[in-house]
Every structure is written in structure tokens, then in C-alpha cells.
Amino acid sequence: MQKITLVLLFLISISMGAQVIYQPFDSEKLGERRELKIQLPRNYDPEDKIQYPLIIVLDGDYLFEPFAGNADYQAYWGEMPKAIVVGVNQRNSREKDLFYDKEIYFPAHEGASFFEFIGMELIPYIESKYNVSNFRIVAGHDLSANFINYYLFKDFPIFRAFILLSPDLAPEMAVRVQERLSTIKTDTFYYIATADNDIVDLKEKIVSHNAQMGAVNNPKVHYRFDDFQDADHYSLVGLGIPKALNEIFSLYKPINKQEYADLVMTYPEGPFKYLEKKYADIKFFYGFEKKVVENDIRAVAAAALKKDDRDALRDLSRLARKEFPDSMISAYYTGMYYENENNLKKALHNYQQGLLLNASDFIDKDMLLDKIYTIKDKN
CATH class of the missing domain: 3.40.50.1820 (Alpha/Beta hydrolase fold, catalytic domain)
Incomplete structure (x- = not known):
């Protein structure tokens, strides 16, 4: 008591x-x-x-x-x-x-x-x-x-x-x-x-x-x-x-480990399509829109990398730029897409541009610098 x-x-x-x-x-x-x-x-x-x-x-x-x-x-x-x-x-x-x-x-x-x-x-x-x-x-x-x-x-x-x-x-x-x-x-x-x-x-x-x-x-x-x-x-x-x-509000919650394993990784149309469906369902069920949260972007990116789903990474980078134009989120996930495409020049450019943007809950200058140094070491 x-x-x-x-x-x-x-x-x-x-x-x-x-x-x-x-x-x-x-x-x-x-x-x-x-x-x-x-x-x-x-x-x-x-x-x-x-x-x-x-x-x-x-x-x-x-x-x-x-x-x-x-x-x-x-x-x-x-x-x-x-x-x-x-x-x-x-x-x-x-x-x-x-x-x-x-x-x-x-x-x-x-x-x-x-x-x-x-x-x-x-x-x-x-x-x-x-x-x-x-x-x-x-x-x-x-x-x-x-x-x-x-x-x-x-x-x-x-x-x-x-x-x-x-x-x-x-x-x-x-x-x-x-x-x-x-x-x-x-x-x-x-x-x-x-x-x-x-x-x-x-x-x-x-x-x-x-x-x-x-x-x-x-x-x-x-x-x-x-x-x-x-x-x-x-x-x-x-x-x-x-x-x-x-x-x-179980549907509204950020993607957790169970949802990631049971739904994101198994969705037939791919992880990004699952993200779109999740947010469309939130709007339909609750009657209002939810802004995409960074946690869900991270989850979808991890699934896309694991499944080697380049289309999902591309669509995710576009979403990140649209929803977080002033945040390191946009630069980080755009750089990730180009890095996965082996376009290291564009990846490096985006990571470097990100240093001028605002840090997020999960992405800071140290993470971007690690990416920058890794790419430079490859060259």
C-alpha cells in the first residue's frame, strides 16, 4: 500500500x-x-x-x-x-x-x-x-x-x-x-x-x-x-x-523489441511499408496524426539493413529529410542510404552536412564523426 x-x-x-x-x-x-x-x-x-x-x-x-x-x-x-x-x-x-x-x-x-x-x-x-x-x-x-x-x-x-x-x-x-x-x-x-x-x-x-x-x-x-x-x-x-x-494506446506506442521481431521484420511488403501502415492505422483508429518518432525510424533502418532492403532505406531517408530537416536525423539516414549504395562521396557529404544540424536523442556529432572517419579510412 x-x-x-x-x-x-x-x-x-x-x-x-x-x-x-x-x-x-x-x-x-x-x-x-x-x-x-x-x-x-x-x-x-x-x-x-x-x-x-x-x-x-x-x-x-x-x-x-x-x-x-x-x-x-x-x-x-x-x-x-x-x-x-x-x-x-x-x-x-x-x-x-x-x-x-x-x-x-x-x-x-x-x-x-x-x-x-x-x-x-x-x-x-x-x-x-x-x-x-x-x-x-x-x-x-x-x-x-x-x-x-x-x-x-x-x-x-x-x-x-x-x-x-x-x-x-x-x-x-x-x-x-x-x-x-x-x-x-x-x-x-x-x-x-x-x-x-x-x-x-x-x-x-x-x-x-x-x-x-x-x-x-x-x-x-x-x-x-x-x-x-x-x-x-x-x-x-x-x-x-x-x-x-x-x-x-498500445497501437500508438513506439516500436518495441516484440513488435520489431514479430511485425517489422516479417511484414511482406518490407519494413518501410510497415512503418507507413502503422502510422496510417494510428490516424484511422484514433482520428489524429502522429508525427513519426526517431525510435521508429531507427527500428525500420535496422530491419532494412538486416534484410538488405535498399528501397526501404531510400524511402526512409526521404522521410527523414521531410520530417526532420533541421536535425542530424535527416543527414544520418540519408548518409546511411548512400553508404549502403556504396556511393561514399554522397554519404560523406551528408554526414559532414549533418555536423551543422541539431543533435537528436540518438544521434550526435560523435556518431557522425565516426561515420566520416570510417569512410575516409576506406579511401
Whole structure:
């Protein structure tokens, strides 16, 4: 428990580098004021055309900070895109916000108003003020985790990813979710977490729900279930959030060793075509473009050299010049292409030109000088 607390404190301190705004919101649907917490990405510039995923966090009075810290931390290391995180405080309104009818088990009265507040007021407001994409995530804990399921049942769900941390499931919810996810036509991520020391009644329903999810045979649904050891109803939050974000943005992540071995090296059309496909898939799935990262260029270059794929090296050098014109990256990979073609004169020229450019995370003057000296020794 102490370790989890320290991790949460670390993540919260990390998020201090991002911009956090605390503001009231007067809702017509609710007929009252609500307090919002909004975290903008580091160096957020409203004039940029970059669009960011939107994470809506219910129970924001205590759940916002863990989500904000994790989102900022993972984005810092390129494990997920920078995101805008919005927490809705419910400390004094939780019971009425999350109310559902005890006969039909759908939101009613204040619960119906809160349901509409999220979709018809809060999200349009955030979209009008900030650069958010259509890729939206919603998250909740116990009662609020149950509540977010209701957004699945709209003809066109406003959320693409659902994070349920120890949900306190309403009657018939498990069956309804299983039936809905079996037919949903939009790529949807659905995450549930419980723990060995979770509240007994909740865990029994969650485990049963997980068993019913086994009947979902829909390629559009990306489902993950975690049952954490040595955790309880509250500490599982600190374990579930990074796992959920990790799964949601698994496609976005830089190429790792497994992806390199299983996909980059085996792709029938070659490593560069795999790179193009990966980034096209990111745009298709998430609805926004990702700038090519140096890690992925390195991986594709290594695969191209190993497979002696000169076309891939040529295309990679063109991409490097386009995406990183002021960086040593462009010179290094262009020089690598010409060196592989045994055009040492052009290779040397590019390596030398690179000395005037900006170093990258992986390429510096020493690397370029090593290449220069090696070529000169050959002559």
C-alpha cells in the first residue's frame, strides 16, 4: 500500500509540469454549478492545430489527479499522445448524479440530467475552448464506473474507450453490455479492473461480468480485464489506470523489441511499408496524426539493413529529410542510404552536412564523426 501511495504522489508531482485549471461550470441541465478540473498538455498552445484525446473523469474530486498524473507521465515518454483530462467533482452530488431507476435500471431524474450534462453541455464546452479530437475516453470508480456504461447504449456512442475501476454494476448491466458490445460497429475499448481484496459483492458481479464478456466475438471490441493481487477497492485505482491507458494506446506506442521481431521484420511488403501502415492505422483508429518518432525510424533502418532492403532505406531517408530537416536525423539516414549504395562521396557529404544540424536523442556529432572517419579510412 505504501508503494502505491508513493507512485501516486510521484505521478501527481509529474503532472505539475502540465497546466491545471480549476473552474466552476454553470449547468442548465443540472440547474446548478459544478466544479471542473482541467489539465492541459505541457506547452499547450491554442494556436496549434494539434488535436488531443479527451479524457473525462467522473468522481473528479479524487480520481482526477491519478488520471492526470498518469496521462502526463506516459505522454512524457511517448507511450501515449498528450491528452486533455477533465475531472468532474461529485463529492456533494454523487448519489443523485448517478441515480438510476430501480425498475428499468437506466438513468432517471437527476441521473438522466447528469447523463445529458456530460454529453450535451460539458463535452461541447470543452470542444469550444480547447483543441480536442473525437477520440474520447471516459472513466469512473464503483458507482460512476457503472454509470459510464450507459453511454454505450446510444446509437452513436460519444466515447471510444471506457475505463471501469471496480464498477458497482446495476442489475442486468452485464447482460446488456455483452449484447451491446457484440453488435457495436465502432472500434471500442472496454477495460474493467477488480482486486483480490475488492468489496465482496462488487467483485462477484464483476467476475460474472467478465465471464459473460467471453461471449463477445466482435473484432471492433478491445477488451481487457485485470484482477490485481494484494490490492483493495481503493488501491486498485493506482494499478488500473496505467494498465488501461497502456492498452488503449498500445497501437500508438513506439516500436518495441516484440513488435520489431514479430511485425517489422516479417511484414511482406518490407519494413518501410510497415512503418507507413502503422502510422496510417494510428490516424484511422484514433482520428489524429502522429508525427513519426526517431525510435521508429531507427527500428525500420535496422530491419532494412538486416534484410538488405535498399528501397526501404531510400524511402526512409526521404522521410527523414521531410520530417526532420533541421536535425542530424535527416543527414544520418540519408548518409546511411548512400553508404549502403556504396556511393561514399554522397554519404560523406551528408554526414559532414549533418555536423551543422541539431543533435537528436540518438544521434550526435560523435556518431557522425565516426561515420566520416570510417569512410575516409576506406579511401
